[in-house]
Amino acid sequence: xxxxxxxxxxxxxxxxxxxxxxxxxxxxxxxxxxxxxxxxxxxxxxxxxxxxxxxxxxxxxxxxxxxxxxxxxxxxxxxxxxxxxxxxxxxxxxxxxxxxxxxxxxxxxxxxxxxxxxxxxxxxxxxxxxxxxxxxxxxxxxxxxxxxxxxxxxxxxxxxxxxxxxxxxxxxxxxxxxxxxxxxxxxxxxxxxxxxxxxxxxxxxxxxxxxxxxxxxxxxxxxxxxxxxxxxxxxxxxxxxxxxxxxxxxxxxxxxxxxxxxxxxxxxxxxxxxxxxxxxxxxxxxxxxxxxxxxxxxxxxxxxxxxxx
Amino acid sequence: xxxxxxxxxxxxxxxxxxxxxxxxxxxxxxxxxxxxxxxxxxxxxxxxxxxxxxxxxxxxxxxxxxxxxxxxxxxxxxxxxxxxxxxxxxxxxxxxxxxxxxxxxxxxxxxxxxxxxxxxxxxxxxxxxxxxxxxxxxxxxxxxxxxxxxxxxxxxxxxxxxxxxxxxxxxxxxxxxxxxxxxxxxxxxxxxxxxxxxxxxxxxxxxxxxxxxxxxxxxxxxxxxxxxxxxxxxxxxxxxxxxxxxxxxxxxxxxxxxxxxxxxxxxxxxxxxxxxxxxxxxxxxxxxxxxxxxxxxxxxxxxxxxxxxxxxxxxxxxxxxxxxxxxxxxxxxxxxxxxxxxxxxxxxxxxxxxxxxxxxxxxxxxxxxxxxxxxxxxxxxxxxxxxxxxxxxxxxxxxxxxxxxxxxxxxxxxxxxxxxxxxxxxxxxxxxxxxxxxxxxxxxxxxxxxxxxxxxxxxxxxxxxxxxxxxxxxxxxxxxxxxx
Numbered sequence: 001x002x003x004x005x006x007x008x009x010x011x012x013x014x015x016x017x018x019x020x021x022x023x024x025x026x027x028x029x030x031x032x033x034x035x036x037x038x039x040x041x042x043x044x045x046x047x048x049x050x051x052x053x054x055x056x057x058x059x060x061x062x063x064x065x066x067x068x069x070x071x072x073x074x075x076x077x078x079x080x081x082x083x084x085x086x087x088x089x090x091x092x093x094x095x096x097x098x099x100x101x102x103x104x105x106x107x108x109x110x111x112x113x114x115x116x117x118x119x120x121x122x123x124x125x126x127x128x129x130x131x132x133x134x135x136x137x138x139x140x141x142x143x144x145x146x147x148x149x150x151x152x153x154x155x156x157x158x159x160x161x162x163x164x165x166x167x168x169x170x171x172x173x174x175x176x177x178x179x180x181x182x183x184x185x186x187x188x189x190x191x192x193x194x195x196x197x198x199x200x201x202x203x204x205x206x207x208x209x210x211x212x213x214x215x216x217x218x219x220x221x222x223x224x225x226x227x228x229x230x231x232x233x234x235x236x237x238x239x240x241x242x243x244x245x246x247x248x249x250x251x252x253x254x255x256x257x258x259x260x261x262x263x264x265x266x267x268x269x270x271x272x273x274x275x276x277x278x279x280x281x282x283x284x285x286x287x288x289x290x291x292x293x294x295x296x297x298x299x300x301x302x303x304x305x306x307x308x309x
Numbered sequence: 310x311x312x313x314x315x316x317x318x319x320x321x322x323x324x325x326x327x328x329x330x331x332x333x334x335x336x337x338x339x340x341x342x343x344x345x346x347x348x349x350x351x352x353x354x355x356x357x358x359x360x361x362x363x364x365x366x367x368x369x370x371x372x373x374x375x376x377x378x379x380x381x382x383x384x385x386x387x388x389x390x391x392x393x394x395x396x397x398x399x400x401x402x403x404x405x406x407x408x409x410x411x412x413x414x415x416x417x418x419x420x421x422x423x424x425x426x427x428x429x430x431x432x433x434x435x436x437x438x439x440x441x442x443x444x445x446x447x448x449x450x451x452x453x454x455x456x457x458x459x460x461x462x463x464x465x466x467x468x469x470x471x472x473x474x475x476x477x478x479x480x481x482x483x484x485x486x487x488x489x490x491x492x493x494x495x496x497x498x499x500x501x502x503x504x505x506x507x508x509x510x511x512x513x514x515x516x517x518x519x520x521x522x523x524x525x526x527x528x529x530x531x532x533x534x535x536x537x538x539x540x541x542x543x544x545x546x547x548x549x550x551x552x553x554x555x556x557x558x559x560x561x562x563x564x565x566x567x568x569x570x571x572x573x574x575x576x577x578x579x580x581x582x583x584x585x586x587x588x589x590x591x592x593x594x595x596x597x598x599x600x601x602x603x604x605x606x607x608x609x610x611x612x613x614x615x616x617x618x619x620x621x622x623x624x625x626x627x628x629x630x631x632x633x634x635x636x637x638x639x640x641x642x643x644x645x646x647x648x649x650x651x652x653x654x655x656x657x658x659x660x661x662x663x664x665x666x667x668x669x670x671x672x673x674x675x676x677x678x679x680x681x682x683x684x685x686x687x688x689x690x691x692x693x694x695x696x697x698x699x700x701x702x703x704x705x706x707x708x709x710x711x712x713x714x715x716x717x718x719x720x721x722x723x724x725x726x727x728x729x730x731x732x733x734x735x736x737x738x739x740x741x742x743x744x745x746x747x748x749x750x751x752x753x754x755x756x757x758x759x760x761x762x763x764x765x766x767x768x769x770x771x772x773x774x775x776x777x778x779x780x781x782x783x784x785x786x787x788x789x790x791x792x793x
Contacts, residue, residue, distance in 0.1 A: 003569040004558050093534055096547045151571065254572045306571035 003307040005097055006155040008090040010308060013159025015087035016106070019080045020136035021167040023129045026067055028201035030126070044070065047174045048078045067125045072117050080132055084113045097152050101142040109135040151253055154246040155306075161246070162299055165239035166292065168203060172226055173288045175199045176219070185220035185280045196222055203234035223284065224276040236291065237271040243298075244268035250306075260301040267294060315717040316460050317731050318383065328784040329386040336494045337381065337722065337729060345380060345724050348490050352378050355486060376479065377772035382487055383721045383734060383754040384498070386786035390778045393456065393464065393738065394748055396648030399638060401452050401740045404471060404625050406641035408448035411624055412438045422640050423633050431630070432678065433623025435586060437593055437606055441619070444517040445744060448619040451510070452740040453477075453753075456648070458719040461786070465651045465716065467735065469626040469634065471618060473583050476753040477739050478541035479773050481506060481548075487775040499780040501750040506739070507548035513743035514549075518578040519612045525578035528554045528568060532584050532600045542583050556584075561604030566614045579615045580605075586620050628677045628711050629655065652714060656707035665712040666703065669696050672712040673763075674703065687763055689715050718763055721774065723756055733757045735765050736776065750778035 029044055042061050045054035050069075053076065058065040073079045088110040095103055112135065116128055147153050177183060179195045196217045200206040205225060212229070213221050229235045247264040251257045279287045303309045319330040326334045356378065385393075410417050411428050418425040428434055453474030455467040484503050488495050511527065518525035531542040533555050546553035552568060559568050559577065567574035582589060588598040593606035608614045624630060632653050635646040654661040654672075665672060669688050676684035686699040703710055720731035738752030754774040755765035765771040 001570060002552050002554060002558050003571055004555070006571045096543055096553070155571070250571070256572075307569045307573070308571075 001097075001151050005094055005152065006306055007308040008094045009097065009152050009156040010159035010302075012087050012090035012094070012106075013156040014163040015083045015090065016136055016139060017160050017163035017167070018078065019083035019087065019132055021164065022070055022078070022080050022083065023132040023136070024204060025167075025171065025202050026070055026125075027129050027133070028198045030063065030067065030129075031198065031201065042066075043174050043178060047170045050076065050078060064125070067129075068123075071125055071128055072123065074117070080128075081113055081117050084110055084132070094152075099142070099146040101146045102139060105135065105139045105142045109139065151250060154250050154253075157246045158243060158302060161239040161243045162295060162302075164234060165236050165243070166295055168226055168234055168236050168239070169288050169292050169295070171199060171202045172223065173285070173292075175202070176223065177285065180219055183280075183284045185223065185276075185284075193217065199226075203232075205232060205234065208232060220276060220280065223279070227279065228271060228274055228276060230272070237274075240264070240268045240271050258301075258305040260298060260305040263294070263298045263301055267291075267298065315731070315733065316458065316463075316719045318458070318719050318721050318734075320722075320731075321461070327786065329384045329389075329779060329786055331784060332494060332498050333382065333384060333722075336491065342728060345729075348380050349724060352380060352486055352490065355489075356482075377758060378483060378486065379723050379732075379756055379758075379772050379774045380487075380490055381722050381724055381729070382491075382494075382775045382777045383736075383756075385736075385751070385776060385778045387779045387781050387783050388785045390501075390750055392647070394750075396464070396466075396646075397454055397738055397740050397748055398746050399642065399644060399647050400454060400466065400469070400634065401449060401742055401746060403634065403638040403641050404452065404469060405446060405448055405742060407637045408471075408619065408622060408625050409443075409446045410641070412441060412448075412621060417637065417640055420640065422636050423630075427630065427633070428624055431624050431627060433621070433627050435621030435623075437610070438619065438621035441610065442612075443619055444519060444615060445742075447517055447742045448622055449625065449740075450513055450517060450617045450619075450742050452742070453737045454740060456736045456738065456752075457651075457716055458734075458736075459716050460719075464648060466634070466648050467651055468628070469631065470737070471622045471626045473585065473618065474737070474739065475538045475541055475583070476737055476755075476773075477506060478544045480739070480749075480751060480753050480776070481544075483773055483775040487777075495777075498777060499783045500777040501780050503749045503751050506749045507545060509741055509747045509749065510545070511549045511551070513741045513747065514579050514581055514617060516743035517615050517617065519615055520578050522578060526568075526576060527579040527581060528552045528559075528577050530554055530556070530559075530580050530582040530584055530602075532588070536583075538583065545581075551581075556600050556602045559602045559605075561602065561608050564604075564608050564611045564613050566602070566605065566608050577614060579617060581617045586623065589616070589620065628675055629657070632711075651716060654712045656703060656710035656712070661712075662703075662707050665710070666700065668712075669700060669703075671715060673715050674699060674710055674712045677709050677711060685764075687715065690761065690763070715763070718757075718765075721754075721756065723758070723772075723774075725758060725760075730760070732760070733763050733765065734774065751776035 025044060042051055042054070044066055045051040054066060054069055055061060057069065069076055069079065071080045074081060076082065088106055091098055091103060091106050109132070112131055116123060143156065175195070176199070179192055196219065197206055199222060200209050203226065209217065209222065209225055212225065215221070225232060225235065227236050230237045230241055232238055244264045247261050251261055319327060319334060321327065407417065415425060415428065417423050418428065449471035451474060453470040453476065455470065456464055457467050458464050480503055514527045515525050528551055529542055529546040531539060531553055533539065536542070543553055554568055559566055562574070566577040566580070568577050584600050587595045589601040590603060590605040591598045591601055592603045605614070605616070606620070609616050609620070631650065632655065635650055638644055638646045654665050656662050656665065665674065672688045674686040674688070686696065688696065718733040718735060721734045722729050723732040725732070734754050734756045736752050736754050738748055741747040754776045756772050756774055757763060757765045758770060758772045
């Protein structure tokens with residue numbers, strides 16, 4: 001298999017995940033925004049390092065404008081529209097390495113997204129977000145049930161979980177600190193119920209929280225669930241576990257290990273044996289920032305080790 | 310078209326049906342038009358879903374279209390095919406001998422058969438190919454020879470394509486489709502298979518490696534997904550189970566070519582390239598090419614990688630060289646040509662030029678370096694204004710043109726909007742040269758879908774048909790009495 005194939009599949013995984021995450025995030029934000037202030041819009045833009053770009057176009061920063069900016073805007077490199085297009089371009093170049101099911105469901109998503117984007121007026125953003133959510137789940141399902149578990153699969157998986165881990169970190173980082181500016185795990189006077197449930201909704205884990213803890217929402221538990229809970233598919237631990245698994249499979253296939261393997265293993269171990277109390281003691285913000293830097297380093301190292309650059 | 314009466318491959322016989330077409334005629338008589346229409350719909354859907362598309366250069370926004378496929382097969386009798394096969398084998402042998410000589414001692418020039426300037430001053434001559442000693446002396450590993458038919462026994466070679474001929478994926482896909490659409494008819498007629506083409510191609514490619522590795526690493530080099538023939542590149546690579554690479558997937562180190570894989574660099578022995586010479590290696594040819602691989606020609610010249618087809622093949626299939634091919638056959642093989650050329654007048658010869666200018670309305674005039682039916686005048690179907698416009702080009706650049714009589718290309722029954730009607734066709738068989746010469750029976754039949762049109766190029770609105778070469782047990786053509 002060519003490195004360019006590995007690269008296309010890796011990026012297809014990343015972009016698809018980015019589109020899905022964005023759709024989920026917008027849905028959750030929209031719901032909360034009905035009950036709270038308009039700083040929501042800037043929060044989301046900030047999460048993706050786009051606060052300035054957004055403010056330049058929409059100084060008022062109303063939520064509907066943000067949603068348009070993040071979904072259909074062709075100038076915004078992180079918009080759902082552009083992520084889906086990039087994922088589809090990567091897939092198109094690798095049609096030989098994908099099954100018809102995966103290609104057709106991804107191409108179908110692109111056709112729907114581009115059709116909506118062509119409509120100038122009367123775009124139902126809620127329906128758009130819903131479509132993206134539904135269809136990305138279909139693509140993941142098609143991949144899960146039809147793709148050969150070979151090296152190509154592992155590169156798709158690396159892209160998917162790196163992006164997802166990064167996304168969960170961004171949500172926690174921005175939203176947590178808006179709700180708890182000092183990052184303290186305990187709440188002094190009452191809980192912003194909508195705020196916390198929104199964070200959980202972003203990663204589709206509100207009901208999961210209740211099932212796991214059978215208790216009311218507490219910031220420390222929210223953080224624990226999102227960071228350390230291995231069995232939650234969007235937690236950071238889960239993502240790094242899957243990432244490490246794929247790295248091990250590739251190492252077995254190729255009969256060699258490199259720096260990327262070491263970094264993936266170290267990150268996984270840290271999340272696996274980490275404790276939420278220690279994380280808060282050291283400071284949540286520093287922990288998340290450090291994690292993001294190390295994920296960046298890992299993605300760089302993966303590129304170098306497998307000649308993806 | 311008024312004035313030209315064409316040979317019809319199905320009906321030009323005393324009793325109205327030539328023997329090889331008997332079953333097809335019966336099938337057409339038994340199948341209602343509505344059923345044919347439904348079958349055509351199925352085909353279109355199949356091609357779209359498979360993504361078998363063709364984007365003509367310059368089409369608005371590089372739009373992908375499917376080439377129209379005609380559901381009535383073209384039939385070639387076994388004895389006709391055997392004759393074509395002999396003629397094609399002979400011709401490609403001579404072309405290979407010529408290319409070895411052209412980039413070697415040029416004995417054919419010393420013998421006075423071809424003037425040396427025809428080679429050395431030819432824009433297609435590649436000095437970097439001089440004295441390349443290629444495995445087996447093979448330069449055109451894959452040749453697409455365009456053949457037209459004008460009568461019961463009259464086949465002509467219209468053009469040799471020995472650079473990067475395309476279209477073979479349609480041969481294979483058309484067969485798949487046709488077997489689904491008319492399984493009974495197919496089974497009755499004993500059609501020879503074409504599906505082994507990709508196996509033969511891979512064997513040919515492997516047989517011309519410089520290295521003695523048991524399994525040389527072969528890759529297919531494509532300009533990328535925006536190339537009009539990208540579908541074919543991906544299809545062939547997939548069928549052969551080899552990597553489809555772009556220039557950026559490869560690199561040259563210490564005179565060897567490697568491909569980048571996640572496992573590390575992997576050596577490449579043979580490159581089946583579908584990129585033109587000019588873009589192959591920015592160090593050797595066009596320095597602005599982003600498609601090729603810097604250092605490739607150096608690796609080729611130090612015999613560490615073979616490039617298929619060879620570089621510099623343009624001197625052999627150039628329209629100005631075309632006229633010499635029969636002489637090449639006599640010179641290198643000591644044989645008389647089995648397949649004839651179309652009589653050709655050359656713009657660079659004063660007598661010929663006068664003849665061309667005097668007879669423009671009857672002639673087909675072609676640009677020597679043109680391809681794909683552009684830069685071409687079909688006299689009988691052109692308006693006076695078009696002819697006069699072309700005349701001006703011709704007078705200004707006589708060296709760039711050749712002219713041929715307008716041939717009444719044979720017709721085949723074709724399912725068009727008005728029903729079943731005769732349409733003009735040509736044939737491009739694909740000839741593989743490695744250790745041996747292999748020709749998969751058949752080839753790409755292109756059909757001009759417009760009534761009376763003689764231009765079959767897909768970029769000019771042509772379609773394709775499945776080509777059925779009958780097995781030894783099939784109806785021979787020789788039993789059919791010639792009408793003329």
